[in-house]
Amino acid sequence: MHVPAGVRQPTDVAVTGLGLVTPAGPDAESTWDGLLDGRPTAARDELLAGLPVDFSCRVAGLGPAAPADGAERALRLGAAAAREALADAGLSAAGAAWTGARVAVVIGRSGGDGGEGLAHGIGTALGASGPSFVTAAGCASGASALGVARDLLRAGACDVAVAGGAESVRGPAAVAAYGSGAAGGVLSARTHDPAGASRPFDADRDGFVLGEGAGVLVLERCADARARRARVRAVFAGYGASARPLAEPGPDLEGRGAERALRAALADAGLGPEDVDHVNAHGSGVPLEDLVEARVLRRVFGWTPPPVTAVKSVIGHSVGGAGAVEAACTVLTLRDQAIPPTANLDRLDPEIELDVVTKSPRRRPVRAALSTVCALRGQNAVLVFRAP
Template sequence: MTSARTHRLDVAVTGLGLITPAGNGVDDNVERVWSGRSTARGTEALAGLPVDFSCQVEDFDADETLGRRLALRMDRVSHLGLAAARQAVTDAGLDPSTWDGARVAVVIGTSFGGSASFEREHETFLLRGASVVSPQLMTMAPVNMTAGFIAMDLKALGPNQVVSTACASGATAIGLGRMLLGSGACDVVLAGGAEAALTRTGIASLAKMGALSRRTDDPAGASRPFDAQRDGFVAGEGAGVLVLERAADARARGARVRAHVSGFGASADGHHPSAPHPDGAGAERAIRAALADALLEPRDVSHVNAHGTSTPMNDVTESRVISRVFGEHPVVTSTKGVIGHLIGAAGAVEAAYTVLAVQNGSVPPTANLVSLDDDVEVDVVAKEPRRLRIGAAVSNSFGFGGQNAVLVVTSA
């Protein structure tokens, strides 16, 4: 008979890096996300498509941030991921020139990798022939390359992994990073997600399958999680990276600890390529597994950062799962109303927002929530932030293929 576990693994979040439609860095993101102002707008590269708007990263110059020589070798997804990783390391007060790189791991989640480079070079191939296709495509497009470039740039020479669980990728990466620390395989993990897949082909496909909002006359009001008039999500791009360390190690070096990642749960729906399980069975298993990993009861959780995509099926199904597991007491939000759906980066960026909510005692509002859907029976924050002392919070991430990942964040 196996005895019940009595000790949980509290992993310290000592650094955050955020490059998102809400801004470049933590402060810009807090200002925009906590104000509840949408970032969606018409997108020139999507002109002429049935859905011609998105949430783009603005005011980010890869040449200026990374250096032109390095930037030319990378897809935009790696530009965003590496910039977020550099930010996170600086925020953690770590110096790659002095750390033991062999004890530093990288785990990055992404869904599409360098799809923009692949689409561009495929068009070149069709229009101009094989002789002008870039030889660098094979080091720009693969999904592993963002993690690889981070390792090269920051001399993070320990385990280097990429996970791809669709829209749960970033959260899965953080969960796996925590496992690496628990196993003793490394002492520091740069964990998160990156995505830059606002390509014409990708957006056309998402629009054709009915996943995207069609509010072309009102992009800023298009992403409206839990609202009765929601009609789909708004695609976005961005990156979020967290520096994770064992809590004892962080204390020993005198690091500022923003919060702890104290639990992780994952599951598969085994139901449908794109639709959630009708009663949310897989999501519920992941949530309960994360709570068990954190040695917490549902009553201990006061905030849920929902996956909250603004699609008709997800929002009702997820709200029912939240209500079934936690009851009516947790304060719920979805930050996709501001930044859209960052696909493979969504779980990492939303985990970072959950860390900030726990650290600052403030839950950001769900943008564009005007009239709560009658079938949504949870306490969703709207219009303005809500002050709240948060001992434990949950961040939900669900993806195509029925892949679910849930993180538990606790106060430091």
């Protein structure tokens, strides 16, 4: 069933604020400017000196971080993004519209010790005392947090949800965990050219670039947002998720899990493939992952898929934070009707039959857009946003 433009269901959820802290900038607007300019941020990283991969995408001005300090750094990233999102929504702990016990905090982090304290720490910083927890779903953690938060609002468990993802995956442990593409891992081994290393969909891609960052959205029921005369940046219209069973060996080479999540998100939004004007793709730069994602998009959208971009080309991969960062970028595309370019795309892989935006922003009408997380071995998540 398609929802006619302008029609709002009682359980529609609005995005009323957003915050971003990424290697492209310390806030949403500077990040967005960097993405529109297509300026890659990968550079040598002192934490990785002497390792097979010695570069990453780092958030400047956050202070030094020891390899074991990822949890504390994620908290700083997440709290900064959450404060910006609340200010953008016109909310504060001192405001008349604020009832801390009715404010939920749901934050995605891919896993590891200290994860349970991330949402609690952010909630404490904000004066929120409603439902508070972390979603741990690998690359899909941030996107899944947004989906869970939307469902909390629909169920009436809270009136405001502060949701997103935050993670820092710099350091020797990350290099050991993911491995260099030159040695069978999934990290780019382009040590001679760090700025050009993150190159999703390019014929010469060889893996992703370690990153860090946070993206946070403030979500409210549309009726509540209208009642307090809040600015609605977008409608969070659909969410779909899937996982690959551990009993199934090897990667999901056909991308059936990602396809299920995508089709579920469209159905949840009441939209068909023809209604989608843009896809903010997972686009990690891992050769097989990009190829499978492209095939999934072609199966769903046919021979004329909507324009695609991959912002990891600029800001790297923050793993648990990435899905939320990219969701916020999708909302900004709806706001400005501008799709940021995919950096470092010099030669499109001939097997990737997509309309990938490159070189400069593409300005066009965007009424509905997807943000996708496509993982070959784990969790998938797709979010659908509509213009208000």
